[in-house]
Every structure is written in C-alpha cells, then in structure tokens.
Amino acid sequence: MSTALGVTVCGDREFRWGERTFIMGVLNLTPDSFSGDGLGSNIAAALAQARRLVAEGADILDVGGESTRPESSPLSADEELSRVISVIEKLASEITVPISIDTYKPEVARRALEAGARMINDVWGLRRDPMLAPLAAEWGVPLVIVANQREITYEDVMPEVIASLRRGIDLARDAGVARENIIIDPGIGFGKTLEGNLELIRRLGELKVLGRPILLGTSRKSMIGLVLNLPADQRLEGTAATIALGIAGGADMVRVHDVLQMGRVSRMTDAIIRGGWT
Numbered sequence: 001m002s003t004a005l006g007v008t009v010c011g012d013r014e015f016r017w018g019e020r021t022f023i024m025g026v027l028n029l030t031p032d033s034f035s036g037d038g039l040g041s042n043i044a045a046a047l048a049q050a051r052r053l054v055a056e057g058a059d060i061l062d063v064g065g066e067s068t069r070p071e072s073s074p075l076s077a078d079e080e081l082s083r084v085i086s087v088i089e090k091l092a093s094e095i096t097v098p099i100s101i102d103t104y105k106p107e108v109a110r111r112a113l114e115a116g117a118r119m120i121n122d123v124w125g126l127r128r129d130p131m132l133a134p135l136a137a138e139w140g141v142p143l144v145i146v147a148n149q150r151e152i153t154y155e156d157v158m159p160e161v162i163a164s165l166r167r168g169i170d171l172a173r174d175a176g177v178a179r180e181n182i183i184i185d186p187g188i189g190f191g192k193t194l195e196g197n198l199e200l201i202r203r204l205g206e207l208k209v210l211g212r213p214i215l216l217g218t219s220r221k222s223m224i225g226l227v228l229n230l231p232a233d234q235r236l237e238g239t240a241a242t243i244a245l246g247i248a249g250g251a252d253m254v255r256v257h258d259v260l261q262m263g264r265v266s267r268m269t270d271a272i273i274r275g276g277w278t
Contacts, residue, residue, distance in 0.1 A: 005213050005252070006180050008142050010060065011098035011118035015253070017213045020274065021266040022253040024100065025050075025058030026219065029083045030067045046087045054095050056260035059253075061095070062121055063088055063112075064102030068190070077107045084108070085115050092116020100144070104128040106135050113139050123190065124148050125168040130175070137176030144215055145169060147187035157196040158203045161186050165210055183253070185215040188242075189222060197223040201242055204249030217255035218242035219262070236261060244269045 005017035015022055027050055050061055065083035066075045080103065091099055092115060100119035101112035106129055109120050113135075121144040122132050136143040145168035147161040165184045172182050186200045186207060207214050218224070224238035225231065236258055243254050243262050247269040256262040 005211070008180050008183070008213065010142050013059070013098050015059075015213070017252050018274070020270050021247050021251065022059040023057055023259055023263050023266060024215065024253055024255040025053035025056075025061050025259045026255060026257045027053065027061050027063045027087075028067075029063065029065045029087060043086055043090070047090055050087075050091050050095060053259045054097055057263040058097060058259045060098050060100055060119065061091065062100040062102050062255060063091070063117070064121075065108075066103065068123055077105050080105065080108050081111055085111055088112055088115040088117055104132065106131045109135055113141065118142075120144065121185075122146060123187075125164060125185075125187070126171045127168075130171050133172045133175035133177055136172070136181065137178075140178070140181070142181045142183055143172055143177055144183045144185055145172065146185040146190065148190040157192060157199055158206050161200065162207065162210065165207070169210065169212065179212075182212050183215050184210055184212045185217060185255075188216065188218050194223050194226050197221075198227075201246055201249065204246055204251060208250055213252035214250055215253045215255060216243070216246040216251040218246065219254075219256040219258070240265045248273055 008015045027046060029046055053061060063084055065080040088099055098118040099116060100121045101109055101117040102121045102123065103109050104122050104124040109132055119142045120132055120136050123146045125145045125148050126133055127148065145165060147164040149164055169182055173179065184207060188197050188200060219239050220232045220235045224235040228238050239262065243265050246254065247266060254262060254266060
C-alpha cells in the first residue's frame with residue numbers, strides 16, 4: 001500500500017509513506033524529562049539506550065537535550081550542545097538508523113547536522129526561530145513542524161492546529177524546503193487542554209488535508225496520566241491505545257519511548273488498517 005505522500009529520504013533510509021507505520025525512538029539527554037527516562041550527561045548510558053532502541057526496531061532516533069515540560073527552564077545553546085553533540089557523533093558512527101535532532105535552535109541544529117543528524121524536529125513549528133527552515137533546505141534534510149501555540153487558548157482545536165501547521169509548511173516551502181521533506185505533528189501535549197488532546201487524536205485524519213505525513217507523539221504524556229490517574233512509568237497501555245487509534249486515524253510515524261512494545265502495537269494495527277502483514 002502506498003499513498004500520494006511519496007518518499008522522504010533521511011540519511012541512508014527511505015520512508016515510503018503508507019507502506020507501514022515508522023517508529024521514532026526517543027533518546028532524552030535531559031536530567032528532568034517528564035517521562036522519567038532522562039539520561040542527562042551520562043554518555044555511556046545514552047549510547048546503551050540508543051543501541052537498545054535500534055535493536056528493538058526503531059527506524060529513527062530522536063535525540064533531545066532540552067526538556068519540553070511546560071514548567072522547565074530553557075537552556076542556552078551552549079548547554080544544549082554540551083548534552084547532545086558528543087552522543088550524536090558517536091551514534092552516527094555506529095548505528096544503522098538515522099538521527100533526528102529535537103531542537104528549536106538553529107545553532108544547535110547546525111552543529112547536530114555536522115555531527116551526523118539527518119532530520120530536524122522543531123517542537124515550536126518555526127514559531128520560535130524560522131531560520132531552522134533555510135537550514136533544513138541548505139542541508140536537504142527532513143523537517144518536522146509541530147503545532148505548538150502555548151500562548152493561546154484554542155476555541156476549536158483542530159482547525160487552529162491545521163492553520164498553525166499550514167503556516168509552518170508555507171514558511172518551510174518559502175525557505176526552500178522540499179515538499180517531500182516536510183513532516184507534520186499535531187503537537188499533542190503542547191499548549192492544549194486534556195479535551196483538546198483527546199479531540200486531536202479522535203480527529204487526526206483531518207490533518208490529511210495538508211498532504212504531508214503525520215508524526216504522532218503521545219508516548220507517556222500527561223493526558224494519559226490524567227485519564228488513567230497513573231505516573232509516567234505506568235502509561236504503557238494508555239500509550240498503546242493512543243498509538244493504535246492514531247494509526248487508524250492516519251499517523252505515518254509514531255514517536256515512542258517503549259519501542260519494542262509500541263512496535264508490536266504498530267505492526268498489529270498496520271495489519272488491520274493497511275493489510276500486508278507478512
């Protein structure tokens with residue numbers, strides 16, 4: 001099964017959208033990750049975790065050095081670089097899947113690309129610094145645009161998320177980013193209410209109007225904790241429900257902490273939704 005979304009090249013890999021759901025494994029190099037898996041400055045632990053995620057089936061690793069928790073303090077570029085660059089350099093020399101850099105700072109993204117990263121995941125969707133777009137164009141790498149508008153109150157969440165993502169797509173295209181290198185993310189947990197997050201998952205298919213592959217990041221998020229009254233390390237089943245329904249609604253890639261388990265959920269859901277389970 002294939003779609004009109006085509007193919008996105010990322011390093012030595014091709015993401016042929018529609019054939020299956022791709023798995024983005026999370027590698028948090030923060031000491032204060034909301035999900036409780038932050039590795040801080042422990043390079044050996046980070047490398048071991050990355051190897052495990054790849055062995056469990058991750059198609060790409062998303063490396064981040066700054067916490068996205070709403071109450072977290074922003075890092076300087078130098079602080080963020082000190083956390084991620086050494087790890088990216090070592091990973092790029094030994095793992096077989098591409099690396100994404102999770103940052104909204106162009107100076108961090110550039111250094112990460114020089115170190116071996118091959119995708120930029122901008123959790124602010126070019127709102128904090130649109131210069132990430134020409135950088136992605138310069139390097140010819142995929143750019144993830146996340147709908148993140150923490151300073152506003154959504155009246156009707158899906159149309160406003162679509163408008164936010166369309167703005168990001170237009171900025172990226174105007175900066176020279178190839179259409180096939182743009183991936184969109186509705187930004188679950190970023191500036192939305194519990195009801196808004198649930199509605200976005202319920203209506204995820206409406207994002208198809210934008211004509212770009214959809215990345216869904218729900219893993220261990222607080223909305224699951226609020227619904228189930230569980231801490232981050234007990235949200236596996238809740239995450240699985242959001243992943244399965246997200247794929248049914250049109251997600252093309254899922255960003256997860258528990259690669260082995262969510263890979264199984266994805267494959268089972270793909271067998272039902274897309275067919276071709278052999």
